[in-house]
Amino acid sequence: MKILLKAVQIYDPTSSFHLKRQHVLIDQGMITYIGDDLQEADRVLDMEGLCVSTGWVDMYAQVGEPGLEHKEDIESLSQAAAAGGFTDVLCMPNVQPVVQSKGAINFLKSKSAALPVNLLPAGAVTVDTQGKELTEMIDLQRAGAMAFTDGDRPLQGAEVIVKALQYLQPFGGLLMNRPEHTRLTEFGQIHEGLVSTQLGMKGIPALAEEVMVTRDLQLLAYTGGRLHFSLISSAGSVEAIRQAKAAGLDVTCDVASYQVAYTDETMAPFDTNYKVSPPFRSHTDAEAIKQGLQDGTIDAVVSAHQPHDTESKKLEFDLAEFGIINLETAFAVANTTMAGILSLENLIEKLTSRPREILRLPACGIAKGAKACLTLFHPKLTWRPTQHSIKSKSTNSPFLEQELTGKVIGIINKGQLVLNHTF
Incomplete structure (x- = not known):
């Protein structure tokens, strides 16, 4: 089928058509024409203000299958990712059983092969994500693991970090860690500060993140290798990583797209849909993130998609699980809350080229003869996500019924067209 993207604005710094409005023709999953002349097509996508970029990459999402399919399964995750504009999603290993074998890698790859979204497996660093014994990461890498992380289980032992960095160096593997000193955050519910004191809640100090960032950077300097921090949230962490990059360390990091949407002062108190980890922090931290x-x-913006069923969220605040769904709203939330701070061009870079570089995915460009791996979006369209419109199995989100600016129109990937909009 021939698909014509009519007069779309192109976002691809590697293309000579970057930031220009052109007609783009896709035939059998390949880009066959880019230019000013209209082309005949079986399907014409014509929308004023429509933009196109290379396919977006999410570096942090949780999928429930196997073991937790009632929260999210592979098919529903793919549908949510496509609705959110993602053509590639790195899936954390926190399923049951943990992704720590070639069989588990092949399970995800085979079940997602025919889906429009590339679901990329991340292998566990330690057995059962217990933070002790290393997994067979070389075997996992050969089977297709794109990175190594214990996902939502922060690595605690310094010796584990050192061994993992050394183990991964021969094949250039990427170690990912969500920095958190779990003894300092034990029983914590929201950011430690005036608000937590007023509400009578145990706080989660920024220090718990910053002390681990500083430690891991020292270990990286000692061992070498490639280290990526997931879900940075505090001013001290940003500054430490900034200095480490200036010193030449091979370190990268990402932030959840929702991290600056609220602070501990603006989130709805006792509403478990605002309970995330790391938590919404102070205004100072939010400004440092920006x-x-x-x-x-900060290299990349991620969804930090964490689906939970009703039974896990409709509880007293201190008993509810951490996390929200965000694949479908990741772009809109970032585009809305960072307007005037982060340019659209810069935001798209943090959803496309930078995560591709970090994960060492094949290059993807908008050029004649290239495979069509594209995200279609409208940066100024306003919309409201609803419980009935979302594709995820779970509904734990503070953004339902909230007006957001920036709408994903669809994706073209693996020869498939998935649209959220009627033409």
Whole structure:
């Protein structure tokens, strides 16, 4: 089928058509024409203000299958990712059983092969994500693991970090860690500060993140290798990573797209849909995150998609699980809350080229003769996600019924067209 994207604005710095409005023709999953002349097509996508970029990459999402299919399964995750504009999603290993074998890698690859979204397996660093014995990461890498992380289980032991970095160096493997000193955050519910004191809640101090960032950077300097921090949230972490990059360390990091949407002062108290980890922090931390995005200290924006069923969220605040769904709203939330701070061009870079570089995915470009791996979006369209419109199996989100600016129109990937909009 021939698909014509009519007069779309192209976002691809590697293309000579970057930031220009052109007609783009896709035939049998390949880009066959880019230019000013209209082309005949079986399907014409014509929408004023429509933009196109290379396919978006999410570096942090949780999928429930196997073991937790009632929260999310592979097919529903793919549908949610496509609705959110993602053509590639790195899936954390926190399923049951943990992704720590070639069989588990092949399970995800085979079940997602025919889906429009590339679901990329991340292998566990330690057996059962217990933070002790290393997994067979070389075997996992050969089977197709794109990175190594214990996902939502922060690595605690310094000796584990050192061994993992050394183990991964021969094949250039990427170690990912969500920095958190779990003894300092034990029983914590929200950011430690005036608000937590007023609400009578145990706080989660920024120090718990910053002390681990500093430690891991020292270990990286000692061992070498490639280290990526997931879900950075504090000013101290941003500054430490900024200095480490200036010193030449091979370190990268990402932030959840929702991290600056609220602070501990603006989130709805006792509403478990605002309970995330790391938590919404102070205004100072939010401003530091924005600055880190502007100057390139923060490399990527991620969904931090964490689906939970009703039984896991409709509880007293201190009993509810951490996390929200965000695949479908990741772009809109970032585009809305960072307007005037982060340019659209810069935001798209943190959803496309930078995560591709970090994960060492094949290059993807908008050029004649290239495979069509594309995200279609409208940066100024306003919309409201609803419980009935979302594709995820779970509904734990503070953004339902909230007006957001920036709408994903669809994706073209693996020869498939998935649309969220009627033409």
